[in-house]
Amino acid sequence: MRILLTGGTGLIGRALCQHWSQQGHALYVWSRSPQQVPALCGGARGIAQLQELDGGPPLDAVVNLAGAPIADRPWTQARQALLWRSRVGLTRSLVDWIGRQPVPPRVLLSGSAVGWYGDGGQQWLSEDNAPGNTDFGSRLCVAWEQEAERARQWGVRVALLRTAPVLAPQGGMLARLLPPFRLGLGGRLGSGQQWMPWIHLDDQVALIDHLLQHQDASGPFNACAPEAVRNADFTQTLAHTLHRPAILPAPAWALRLALGEMSVLLLGGQRLVPRRTQEAGFSWRHPLLPAALEHLIQKQ
Template sequence: MRVVLAGGSGFVGQKITELLLKEGHEVVILSRKEKPAEPGVQYVTWLTEGSAPEESIGSADAFINLAGVSINDGRWTKEHQKQIYDSRMIATDELLRIISKMPEKPSVFLNASAVGIYPTSKTVIYTENSQEVDEGILGRTVRDWEQKASSLKDFGIRTAYMRFGLVLGKNEGALPLMVLPYKFFVGGKVGSGRQWVSWVHVKDVARAAIHLLNTEQSEGPFNITAPFPVRMNEFGKTIASTLHRPNLFPAPAFLMKTALGEKSTLVLEGQFVTSEKLIASGFEFEFPTLASALDDLLN
């Protein structure tokens, strides 16, 4: 399979690329910078003046869209929130343009998304059938991102939206910052501790993406979250247990809001999100429990 990947140099994109190559697929990574080809990987310049990526791509069996400014980088100023939104709309518009120019269309398009589309709640259980949309920056961004990508169905292209939970990685994503206080023996409850964390190991994110590429009936939204969400208090206790550190020093909500601004909602609020549709499609998680995921990542 020849797969075009936008956002291939990012945290999740690197893991998906590794797995695609391991399984013998050919990868085309769209990049703003010119890079020499590597075994199995072609780099194609896009989103720069004068670039015409469709001419270099040629044909492709699948597209995966992960492109967009990271929500984990920096404080959520108004400008950064605008960049989070605009970067995803601009990149997706360009992918739609590229595909419209291709004589032979890809058979499948996977678009990154997030469980941030759902409103925060300590009691509601969300599935892919849930219709509620959060009115914050993440909810609006995800809603509009998925709607834009959905126009590919007009070309007869199977389209799926990967609604990622909190993606856990050893050196990237949110986990290193969450672990840091524990390494200095000052970890503890964050906020109320009762907020839900719908998490997923980055390896299972990559495996889920390949699964959706290969499962022909899979389309629409898929929650990419491990089957056992936990409350933040349990998340902290599991980090402490894995690292053999205490879990004694709380981080009050007002301190988190002062330090992170609106971005603090990522750790102070959450949602219980199920992955029933993904599991029903035949996917099995390698790391279904938080203890197994943290043991792999931290030990």
């Protein structure tokens, strides 16, 4: 297949490029630094402008994972504007370009996040639930998905991937947690009772590939492990895997004071069921947290 990827130099994108390069697919990565793409993305071709692909053979698939990191710093007004441009604005430009192609790609798989649901409390949530719309993160995901959905008017199959925090030792949430937990300085966040969906990087890559290959896979899919865990369970399991204690909780008031609205990412949660993902026939390689963490930490 000929695949265009945005966000190809990120954690998930690099793993996807490695996977697809081994399968012999032709990969193109839209990037602000196209000269770095071949080294970072398994030999993919970097492009600075979408128009560089105009006039070439039609694409089979577009995978849209671009977006500035959402949890790196507090959501100031300027940061919110950047996050909106890098997701909603970029997706709008991408879909507009797709609509101008003589032969549009057969499928657009576009990123989203479990933040779409907002803080769901104790409620079980599947892909059929309504969005949260209670915080910036939820509103951002709703607008992001709406832009991707516009591609349907040109006969493109659209799959939306609502991704939970992706566990990988080389980046993302787990990489940030490992140093303090290895020192015995880890602990629950707030009460620790908030639900904390997660997914192993291997399963994230496999799910994206699965949705591209299955022609009836359309609409939203929760990218999370089928096992639901609370934050306290997650932190205790991580500490146990590292043979360390987890006795230093981060108080909710301190997180709210330091992070403002962004604290919802840590103190809120989603009790997710990946119902449509299961119905699509996807099989997890790492469905249970203890084995998943053991596998990731051994890979370091």
